[in-house]
Amino acid sequence: MKDESMWVEKYRPKRVAEVVGNERAKAAFVDWLRGSHWRKRGALLYGPPGVGKTTLVHAAASEYKLQIIEMNASDTRTEKSIDRIASPAVSFMALDRFSTNTEGSLLFLDEVDGIFGREDRGGIGAIVKIFRKESKKRENRKEIQGPQIPVVLAANDPDHRKLRPLRKVCQFIEFRVVDANLITALLKNICLKEQISVESGALERITQNCRGDVRSAIADLQALCGGSRVLRLEDTGRLSARNRTLLINETLKGIFSSKSPKETKTFLDNTILDYDELSLRVNDNLPLRYKDPVELSVAYDFLSKADIFRGRVGTENWKFLKYFYNLLAQATTVNPQSFRPFEFISFPTKVSTLFWTRGKRTTLDTICAKIGKRCHVSKRTAKFDFIPFVRAILKEQKSSPIGRWLQLDSSEVEFLRKMDQL
Amino acid sequence: MSRESDEAAQMWVEKYRPKTLDEVVNLKDVVESLKAFLKTPKTMPHLLFAGMPGTGKTSVALCIARQLLGSQWKTFTLELNASDERGIKMVRERIKDFSRYGRASFDIPYAIIILDESDQMTSTAQTALRRIIETSSRTCRFILVCNYSGKIIAPIQSRCAIFRFSKLADTDIVKHLGNISGRENITLLPDAAEAIAEYSGGDLRRAINALHTAAAYARDVVDVKTVLQVIGEASPKQVQLMLSEALGGDFIKARKMMYNLMGAFGLSGSDIVRQMNRELFKVSYLTEEEKAELANIIGEYDFRLTEGASPDIQLSALLARFRKFTKVKGQPIERRVNVG
Numbered sequence: 001m002k003d004e005s006m007w008v009e010k011y012r013p014k015r016v017a018e019v020v021g022n023e024r025a026k027a028a029f030v031d032w033l034r035g036s037h038w039r040k041r042g043a044l045l046y047g048p049p050g051v052g053k054t055t056l057v058h059a060a061a062s063e064y065k066l067q068i069i070e071m072n073a074s075d076t077r078t079e080k081s082i083d084r085i086a087s088p089a090v091s092f093m094a095l096d097r098f099s100t101n102t103e104g105s106l107l108f109l110d111e112v113d114g115i116f117g118r119e120d121r122g123g124i125g126a127i128v129k130i131f132r133k134e135s136k137k138r139e140n141r142k143e144i145q146g147p148q149i150p151v152v153l154a155a156n157d158p159d160h161r162k163l164r165p166l167r168k169v170c171q172f173i174e175f176r177v178v179d180a181n182l183i184t185a186l187l188k189n190i191c192l193k194e195q196i197s198v199e200s201g202a203l204e205r206i207t208q209n210c211r212g213d214v215r216s217a218i219a220d221l222q223a224l225c226g227g228s229r230v231l232r233l234e235d236t237g238r239l240s241a242r243n244r245t246l247l248i249n250e251t252l253k254g255i256f257s258s259k260s261p262k263e264t265k266t267f268l269d270n271t272i273l274d275y276d277e278l279s280l281r282v283n284d285n286l287p288l289r290y291k292d293p294v295e296l297s298v299a300y301d302f303l304s305k306a307d308i309f310r311g312r313v314g315t316e317n318w319k320f321l322k323y324f325y326n327l328l329a330q331a332t333t334v335n336p337q338s339f340r341p342f343e344f345i346s347f348p349t350k351v352s353t354l355f356w357t358r359g360k361r362t363t364l365d366t367i368c369a370k371i372g373k374r375c376h377v378s379k380r381t382a383k384f385d386f387i388p389f390v391r392a393i394l395k396e397q398k399s400s401p402i403g404r405w406l407q408l409d410s411s412e413v414e415f416l417r418k419m420d421q422l
Numbered sequence: 423m424s425r426e427s428d429e430a431a432q433m434w435v436e437k438y439r440p441k442t443l444d445e446v447v448n449l450k451d452v453v454e455s456l457k458a459f460l461k462t463p464k465t466m467p468h469l470l471f472a473g474m475p476g477t478g479k480t481s482v483a484l485c486i487a488r489q490l491l492g493s494q495w496k497t498f499t500l501e502l503n504a505s506d507e508r509g510i511k512m513v514r515e516r517i518k519d520f521s522r523y524g525r526a527s528f529d530i531p532y533a534i535i536i537l538d539e540s541d542q543m544t545s546t547a548q549t550a551l552r553r554i555i556e557t558s559s560r561t562c563r564f565i566l567v568c569n570y571s572g573k574i575i576a577p578i579q580s581r582c583a584i585f586r587f588s589k590l591a592d593t594d595i596v597k598h599l600g601n602i603s604g605r606e607n608i609t610l611l612p613d614a615a616e617a618i619a620e621y622s623g624g625d626l627r628r629a630i631n632a633l634h635t636a637a638a639y640a641r642d643v644v645d646v647k648t649v650l651q652v653i654g655e656a657s658p659k660q661v662q663l664m665l666s667e668a669l670g671g672d673f674i675k676a677r678k679m680m681y682n683l684m685g686a687f688g689l690s691g692s693d694i695v696r697q698m699n700r701e702l703f704k705v706s707y708l709t710e711e712e713k714a715e716l717a718n719i720i721g722e723y724d725f726r727l728t729e730g731a732s733p734d735i736q737l738s739a740l741l742a743r744f745r746k747f748t749k750v751k752g753q754p755i756e757r758r759v760n761v762g
Contacts, residue, residue, distance in 0.1 A: 280732075307736060386433075405433065
């Protein structure tokens, strides 16, 4: 076998049907592409790496004869550069249609959650503008509606707050990890074509290690074979964990199971979470990690000090951020021996509590303002020195007229009667 | 008629707020000097009232406005609470405008601006205020009300006559509560009155609110049992529960309560710390030494709150520290059990 090409490329599907797994996402994407939805909204394909997002886009493009205009993380993606490349592409009819045998073009912005930091300033905004700008043009030109070509985006983590603005302008299509059996079957097929004999169980080991990532499974297979025609079970011992951008749960799993602060920092270096989201998540999960009160308190002391450094960073003293990371790494490695796997809190307690209690909070604030006005005190004094008594009086005496005198409406009186004692 | 029913519906703290300086229960010295100004209004300087809550600062300020400005007093008095609007915007917009245009009648000597909780003002706002105080003294008098005069910047202090309001003695509070219950036709037993006075800690507002609540519970005779019931109803139960959960129970539950205090009640980090500190000293099963030790911990985290970025992290750390405290204290006992 003299073929030296990478199997990942060699066996990359040319047709949609050949892409393994994620049938529902595939159907949703093809519907979007073949129908008229793409004229109104983009499609954002999201899911862990190596499950076929990019592959599907390329396969669909070749099947439907669309030419891909691609921008990925290797291109600088500031507002300007996206404007320069994407805007003309989506605004004008692709000339290719007349000159070549393609049916048109497709704009593909891969790895949009990699649009970060100073280098890519305004990138997400520019993407949002692609959709907004086009709808404005509709008024001027009769025939043009929305972007002239389909716009496809791909990302790993849909929950990333940087991607939030895209929710309004994109249909989100979820990709999941690919079923192990499908991957094993795919690997078997490749081995057949490459005429490699495989010891039973070896392919399963590869599949297991890749955790649903098809691309890495194929790459591992090629690496393990290393040009030979035989793959033995013992070869799979050379498989090693892979280094890539870690999603939220992977990050948490990594830092909480680390043996040392140094190891934690390798995870912190590769995570998709920024410092504020990190402290939010670590704070949330810390008590689940440390069941022992003494360990928990020691860990919290580190986290508290990390938070102090975050406070000192403010919006400009970025040099303090390294101390924040150091302390955070110490907080998660107080006693590596006590680590037991646990289920992470997926939606931060702080955010969810503040969300669910918002109604109560604003009602109470309105009531305090009314009391303050009537009794010559601040809202704060009303909250601490009046609410407890007013609540008790209203609870005890249904006929009490003070609610009326304080100019509370009936729902506010009811709120006070039912509210918990501070 | 509506006025009559309005009267009956009032909160008692408002209903029995003194209308003239003569009705003020204590503060003989303060009241005497202020009365002199009523006779010759033009001689009255700007005033700064300092003292603990419920000692009559706002009441006296309102009395002065009412007596100096007569029937139109509400029109020519601007009442602001710096705790609600603390920034420089409040000074620049509301105070400046009022001090310029506030006086629109020749029947009154000047307009009055009562700035309550003025020690809550940011220092930039105070700096903006000092010039306004000076330039507007022909048309306006300021009455600044605060808890701690030390928090008011020196240039403002020097422009004001400072009056200190001391806490009411328990006997004064008992006497006043007796007056009110007489006019409300309720029987207030002497030991019940003393219990309220003790609970109020020299804060007359708190005492009257407690009496009002007790009357709602008892209908005609207010005894010690009713008072204890009221104190229980008005105590910060969520804070107490959080405290005992942190000291002896489940950390995650304690933290959930902390988030609820922030969420449902809108308390800030320092609000919670302050309440915890107050409630700590009421916990019966801790020794005085333990309380002192725990209070030091609270102090440490109160300080960290001002430096840190997220209050919930600092408070969680505080709760975890409390949990550790009891765990460590409890350890010898646990060991003894294991050995035995």
